[in-house]
Amino acid sequence: MSQTVVAGRREERRPAPPPRRRRKWSRRLRSWGPGLLLVAPSLVALAIFVYGFAGWNVRMSVSSWRGLRQPNDFIGLRNYRELFVDETFRNDVRNLVVFTLVFILGSLAIGAFLALLLDKGVRGESVFRSIYLLPMAISFIATGIIWRWLLDSSTGSSTAGINKLFVYIGLDWLRSDWHKTPNMWAIAFIALPAAWSLSGYVMALFLAGLRGIPEELREAARVDGATESKVYWHVVRPLMLPVLMSAVVILTHISLKTFDLLYAIAPLDARTETPALYMWYTSFRGGFFARGAAIATLLFVAVALVIVPYIWYSVRSERRR
Amino acid sequence: MRRTRGVLAMTAAAAMLLALSACGDDNGGGGGGGGQADKEVEVFTWWTGPGEGEGLAALIAEFEKQNSGVKFTNAAVAGGSGTQARQALATRLLANQPPDSYQLHAGQEAASDIKDGRLEDVTYLYERNGWKDKFPKGLLDAITVDGKIYTVPVNIHRSNLLWYNPAKLKEWGIAAPPKTWSEFLTQAATLKAKGVKPMSVGQTWTQMHLLENVLLGELGADKYKGLWNGSTDWAGADVISALDMFKQVMAVSEVTTQDWQPEAKKVLDGTAAYNVMGDWLDAYAGRDQKKTYGTEYASVATPGSEGVYNFLSDSFTLPKGAPHKGAAEKWLTLCGSTAGQDLFNPQKGSVPARTDADKSKYKGYLETALKDWQNSSTTIVGSLVHGVTANNAWKSEIEKAYGVFFQDKDSMKFANAVKTAYSSVGK
Numbered sequence: 001m002s003q004t005v006v007a008g009r010r011e012e013r014r015p016a017p018p019p020r021r022r023r024k025w026s027r028r029l030r031s032w033g034p035g036l037l038l039v040a041p042s043l044v045a046l047a048i049f050v051y052g053f054a055g056w057n058v059r060m061s062v063s064s065w066r067g068l069r070q071p072n073d074f075i076g077l078r079n080y081r082e083l084f085v086d087e088t089f090r091n092d093v094r095n096l097v098v099f100t101l102v103f104i105l106g107s108l109a110i111g112a113f114l115a116l117l118l119d120k121g122v123r124g125e126s127v128f129r130s131i132y133l134l135p136m137a138i139s140f141i142a143t144g145i146i147w148r149w150l151l152d153s154s155t156g157s158s159t160a161g162i163n164k165l166f167v168y169i170g171l172d173w174l175r176s177d178w179h180k181t182p183n184m185w186a187i188a189f190i191a192l193p194a195a196w197s198l199s200g201y202v203m204a205l206f207l208a209g210l211r212g213i214p215e216e217l218r219e220a221a222r223v224d225g226a227t228e229s230k231v232y233w234h235v236v237r238p239l240m241l242p243v244l245m246s247a248v249v250i251l252t253h254i255s256l257k258t259f260d261l262l263y264a265i266a267p268l269d270a271r272t273e274t275p276a277l278y279m280w281y282t283s284f285r286g287g288f289f290a291r292g293a294a295i296a297t298l299l300f301v302a303v304a305l306v307i308v309p310y311i312w313y314s315v316r317s318e319r320r321r
Numbered sequence: 322m323r324r325t326r327g328v329l330a331m332t333a334a335a336a337m338l339l340a341l342s343a344c345g346d347d348n349g350g351g352g353g354g355g356g357q358a359d360k361e362v363e364v365f366t367w368w369t370g371p372g373e374g375e376g377l378a379a380l381i382a383e384f385e386k387q388n389s390g391v392k393f394t395n396a397a398v399a400g401g402s403g404t405q406a407r408q409a410l411a412t413r414l415l416a417n418q419p420p421d422s423y424q425l426h427a428g429q430e431a432a433s434d435i436k437d438g439r440l441e442d443v444t445y446l447y448e449r450n451g452w453k454d455k456f457p458k459g460l461l462d463a464i465t466v467d468g469k470i471y472t473v474p475v476n477i478h479r480s481n482l483l484w485y486n487p488a489k490l491k492e493w494g495i496a497a498p499p500k501t502w503s504e505f506l507t508q509a510a511t512l513k514a515k516g517v518k519p520m521s522v523g524q525t526w527t528q529m530h531l532l533e534n535v536l537l538g539e540l541g542a543d544k545y546k547g548l549w550n551g552s553t554d555w556a557g558a559d560v561i562s563a564l565d566m567f568k569q570v571m572a573v574s575e576v577t578t579q580d581w582q583p584e585a586k587k588v589l590d591g592t593a594a595y596n597v598m599g600d601w602l603d604a605y606a607g608r609d610q611k612k613t614y615g616t617e618y619a620s621v622a623t624p625g626s627e628g629v630y631n632f633l634s635d636s637f638t639l640p641k642g643a644p645h646k647g648a649a650e651k652w653l654t655l656c657g658s659t660a661g662q663d664l665f666n667p668q669k670g671s672v673p674a675r676t677d678a679d680k681s682k683y684k685g686y687l688e689t690a691l692k693d694w695q696n697s698s699t700t701i702v703g704s705l706v707h708g709v710t711a712n713n714a715w716k717s718e719i720e721k722a723y724g725v726f727f728q729d730k731d732s733m734k735f736a737n738a739v740k741t742a743y744s745s746v747g748k
Contacts, residue, residue, distance in 0.1 A: 066714060066746070068414050068437040088721045091728070153577060156516065158592045180578060182728070266578040268525035270724025284408040286717025287433055 054300060061293035068287070079294035088270070088278060089295070095187045096274040100255040102188040106195030107251060108244075111202025116232075118203070119210045129207070133200035140197070144264025147193040151178035151265070179265065179272050186271040187262075194261055198254065202247050209243030210236065242317075249310045253303045275299055361392035362648035364637070365413075365423035367406035368669075369399040372604040376668035383664055384655050391648050396420055414439055419640035421649035426708030427464045427474045427634040429549075433713050434638075435471050441639040442469040443653065452657055455675045457694070459701030460634070463709060472636035473657045476671035477694055479600045480704040481534045481623040481631035487616060489591040493517055498595070502538050502566050502624045505595075509573040512594050520574035521584040521593035526706055528576065529723055531597045532567050533705045538625025539563035542700045549703070549710035551748070555740040556733065564732035586610070589618055597623055599633070599707070603686040604670030614685040629700045630693060633707030634674060711747060718742035 283292030398406035509519035547553030587593035662673035703709025722738035
């Protein structure tokens with residue numbers, strides 16, 4: 001009895017402070033509530049379809065799942081340990097490093113070159129822009145099949161593709177075995193089509209960056225007697241750094257997960273295999289789903305290592321602004 | 322402003338995601354049942370290419386004639402050797418939504434599906450239809466697992482064939498195709514001197530196709546069979562020397578990353594002398610390239626494998642939990658019947674698995690192939706690349722080891738890798 005009284009008294013006392021807090025809460029809610037509400041479906045979908053499944057994938061990578069029955073066991077890091085001594089996996093990682101380097105440097109170089117050309121002002125710029133962007137509109141699988149023909153290494157009368165072009169224009173000595181070259185650079189020849197197809201995108205990024213640099217800055221440098229190349233080196237280059245950063249990050253994560261292009265050009269070929277392909281072969285041809293999950297997890301970590309610092313950096317610099 | 326736009330973009334993305342997830346779930350309804358009154362049957366294959374597509378269409382037409390009122394759903398996924406199809410199928414099986422019947426290569430490719438309890442034992446269909454005396458014993462042995470049969474073979478392909486161009490061979494001064502692999506190497510030297518490529522080889526699976534036939538030719542049928550059941554030691558001296566022979570053959574060949582057709586075409590066009598490929602090449606050369614068997618192109622057993630039929634077979638299964646079991650049984654019965662096999666095979670360019678098929682329907686290459694297949698003195702062995710001798714797990718480990726072997730050319734290491742894989746996943 002006395003308790004209820006106490007409780008009643010408490011309840012009487014309580015209402016006093018809340019109005020203020022509630023008003024504060026409701027004010028806050030009113031400011032970012034609608035936003036949260038709008039984002040909520042996306043957050044839920046992300047939580048389930050991205051993070052939920054990524055987590056599930058990690059879980060599978062520490063099980064012994066092989067074949068069409070899924071066990072619910074836990075075998076620790078055995079799949080990872082096996083991967084690190086797996087010669088195929090090491091070979092694939094090395095290929096991936098070569099691929100990434102050539103691909104990024106290639107598309108940055110081509111993209112930057114095209115952007116500088118367009119930046120100098122040409123007639124019909126928009127036409128050129130579309131032409132340079134076009135390769136990106138072609139799916140990687142189609143690019144792959146086209147380049148498989150172009151990179152044909154047959155000799156003698158069955159010479160074809162780029163080699164044949166070399167013969168036509170009298171540059172026979174440039175003939176190459178392309179991605180059938182028997183050394184670690186074989187995959188570099190597949191990175192070239194990849195670089196070609198994304199160079200337009202890099203060009204668009206760079207062009208936007210270049211256009212964002214106020215003309216006054218260049219003018220000022222010119223007034224101070226800087227030559228045109230000095231203007232580019234000392235004024236334009238530093239201002240382009242953020243654009244370069246985002247281009248590198250985007251290209252790196254595309255490179256890490258490239259699958260279709262490599263698969264279309266040379267399926268099951270160890271010279272041009274990367275972890276992404278190995279993951280698919282071993283899971284769906286061999287039924288080693290746990291091993292595939294382990295590779296996927298490693299790729300996920302690798303992508304995160306590139307992306308997370310970048311996000312951290314850009315959030316910080318945005319806040320500073 | 323920026324924030325509003327961000328929110329808008331996020332919302333749009335969320336809406337798209339939700340729409341996507343809603344699309345995924347249109348597979349409900351149906352399911353369960355079986356019995357005689359099935360109104361439909363769904364059959365999963367990878368037969369979409371020329372020849373095989375027509376063959377399947379002929380089978381479907383016959384099925385619909387026999388079972389009017391049953392709707393036939395052709396769930397075909399394109400892609401040679403079923404690579405893409407297997408992946409699509411694995412997804413369905415894992416989700417417990419099997420089709421009523423799906424295509425498999427007969428033999429060990431079915432092993433993991435059987436072990437994981439995905440397939441029904443269909444021995445009763447063999448007994449009901451009296452098939453046990455109609456299929457050759459070597460084939461039945463190869464597809465029987467622990468005394469039970471889970472697949473119905475529709476056709477038989479032959480892997481161990483050496484294709485050549487008779488007129489061109491004469492022109493290059495070569496009397497006959499080689500009988501052994503060392504004879505091939507001798508011929509290769511002659512051919513190279515004349516600027517002709519001795520052999521054309523394509524992407525990895527065609528290289529492994531060559532590998533299995535070099536092993537067969539060098540080791541003989543018995544030891545070759547032993548490679549797959551553990552009775553032949555992979556690291557033994559004879560296997561190693563066979564692998565070394567394979568390296569020599571590869572060294573004189575032109576190896577590309579094309580699929581098999583462009584490589585076969587080099588032989589038809591006379592820019593390469595030989596190509597080792599299964600007998601699906603016949604349909605390509607005859608039907609697609611309009612060449613005549615015997616004069617413009619011809620085939621013999623690969624060196625050292627005369628009298629041996631290195632087979633592979635497309636077959637159909639009855640998955641556990643098939644929604645229309647009754648109709649699926651009717652489909653399997655048609656596939657195993659003489660009528661069904663004689664409708665399908667002349668189109669596909671393969672021979673019927675049954676030995677009592679109508680010989681008059683098979684012309685050109687198929688005539689000789691059928692004679693060999695039905696000859697009781699022919700030794701039957703199974704193909705590795707085409708799923709007969711190794712289960713999927715072991716096969717993919719062999720493919721992996723081959724990738725390393727292809728680069729470092731270390732026969733002993735390759736043999737040991739295959740051996741290790743056998744003891745961990747092959748049995």
